[in-house]
Amino acid sequence: MSLLNDFKLSSLHQLSKVRSISNNWQQRKQSISSYLNANNWGQSAFDLGDHLSDIFSTTTVGGRGQSAVSTAGAAWECLITWYLNLIFWDTKVVVLKQSKKFVPESIRNCLTVTISNVSTNTESDIVIFSVPDQHLLSGSTTKDLNDHLLNRINQVDLFVLQCKTNWEDNAQIPMLWDMIYNSQSRLPNVSIGIQGLSPQSVNNFKYGFATVPTGPRGNFVKTDSVKVLRVKNLTGGNYWGKATQQHLATSIKELPSRHFPSVFQGSIANHLSRIHNSQNHMIQKFLDLNFE
Numbered sequence: 270m271s272l273l274n275d276f277k278l279s280s281l282h283q284l285s286k287v288r289s290i291s292n293n294w295q296q297r298k299q300s301i302s303s304y305l306n307a308n309n310w311g312q313s314a315f316d317l318g319d320h321l322s323d324i325f326s327t328t329t330v331g332g333r334g335q336s337a338v339s340t341a342g343a344a345w346e347c348l349i350t351w352y353l354n355l356i357f358w359d360t361k362v363v364v365l366k367q368s369k370k371f372v373p374e375s376i377r378n379c380l381t382v383t384i385s386n387v388s389t390n391t392e393s394d395i396v397i398f399s400v401p402d403q404h405l406l407s408g409s410t411t412k413d414l415n416d417h418l419l420n421r422i423n424q425v426d427l428f429v430l431q432c433k434t435n436w437e438d439n440a441q442i443p444m445l446w447d448m449i450y451n452s453q454s455r456l457p458n459v460s461i462g463i464q465g466l467s468p469q470s471v472n473n474f475k476y477g478f479a480t481v482p483t484g485p486r487g488n489f490v491k492t493d494s495v496k497v498l499r500v501k502n503l504t505g506g507n508y509w510g511k512a513t514q515q516h517l518a519t520s521i522k523e524l525p526s527r528h529f530p531s532v533f534q535g536s537i538a539n540h541l542s543r544i545h546n547s548q549n550h551m552i553q554k555f556l557d558l559n560f561e
Contacts, residue, residue, distance in 0.1 A: 273400055275409035277363060280371045281354060282560040287366075289340045290347035293328035294558045297348070300327045301556065311542030314355065318522025321352060321510030322481045325434075341483070346394045346432045349479055349510075349521065353397065355555050356525050358544055360532040361403045363414075365396050372396050373415035375422060378466040379474075380429065382449060385458045395479075397428040398471075399529060422466065426473045428505055428528055435482045436500065443478040447503050450476055475528060477505025479521055490517060 285291055304320050306313040317324070325348055346366055353364040365371050367390075376398055381388050400406070401424035406417050418425060431446070433439040450461060450468050461467050468474040478500045482490070500507040506527065509518040519527075526537060533540045545552050554560050 271359075271403065272406040272409040272413070273361065273363070273403045274359060276371075276411075276414055277354065277358070278560055279409070280363075280365055280368075281351075281554075283368070283371065284347055284350055284354075284366060285558045285560055287343060287347050289343040290351070291558060293344075296328045297324055298556060298558070300324045310545045311538040311540070314541045314545070315522055315538045317352060317355075318510065318520050319512040321348060321521060323510070324348065325481055325510060326483075341434050342432070345434050345479075345481060349430070349432055350395055351555070351558070352521065353395070353525070356522075356537060356541070357397075357529070357532070358551065358555075359548070360529075360540075361400045362525075362529050362532050363398055363400060367394055367396060371411055373411055373418055375415050375418050375466060376425075376427065378464045379422075379427065379462055379468055379470055380450075381461075381463045383460045383463065388463065394432040395430040397430060397529075399424075399426040399532070401425065422470050423472060425471045426529060427468065427471045428475045428477065428524075430477045430479055430505065430508075430524075432479045434480065436478075436480045439480075443476065443500060443503060447476040447505075450474065451504055473528075475505035477503055477508060477524065479508040479510075480518070481510060 290297075300320075301317065301324055304313060304317055304324075325345055328344075350364055350366045357364055369377070376396060377390070380390055380396075382390065398418075400414070400418065401421040402417075407413050429446075429450075431443045433442075449456070449459070451474070462470070506524065507518050508521045508524060510521055511518070513520045513523065522537075526533070
């Protein structure tokens, strides 16, 4: 196994310990398995992106209290992270739920926003980035990865994906963050990046949004509704865990080929089939949410 895969495995191990997803994994595993076709495994695994909303909804937290909303939100972030890690397994792309333990300092520095001398970060629930020259990594720790990236930061493709279970009250947040990161204008008392790094330091930077969406209104969304228009022109796109609906939202399964197309040899379905055939033990780890 490559050193980069070792690093990914460590991050996935931490992900599997998040109670909001691990507590109900058996139900979600059954739902995931129902969509997988042994005779066409790669395509069916890729198409899980069209069903993530339904898989997420197999276990729901009742109520709209802050605790319930927070637990559901964390579970959605974890499920998206799990799926994208499956897609990007054995490639040079890393997918991380926001964590100082695993997100390299150089990436965090690129994303830090300073407002009136107070530093903050976007609600970057998931950070996705490429690792140039991965074969030259000296180790599998976060520090090893950070040192490696610092010397190649101008070759890194960086994507921030904000995740929310609904977009009723949240769609304006990614819109504003995207404007801040990608605006060429100088905002008074606002600076982007620290330690000599910023989104402009990397090869390519995009900001996207992914929603379930939950609630009865999530099933009846108009293309001209305010929430759709707010995220329509995000540089990274607007996604959900359902099949693509034109002028509304794109299936999350389209994100990898849209923003990291060069990391796959052939189609993503073929990529997943090769992993299924050559690293079946790893596929089982994903299905069991057990990365020991």
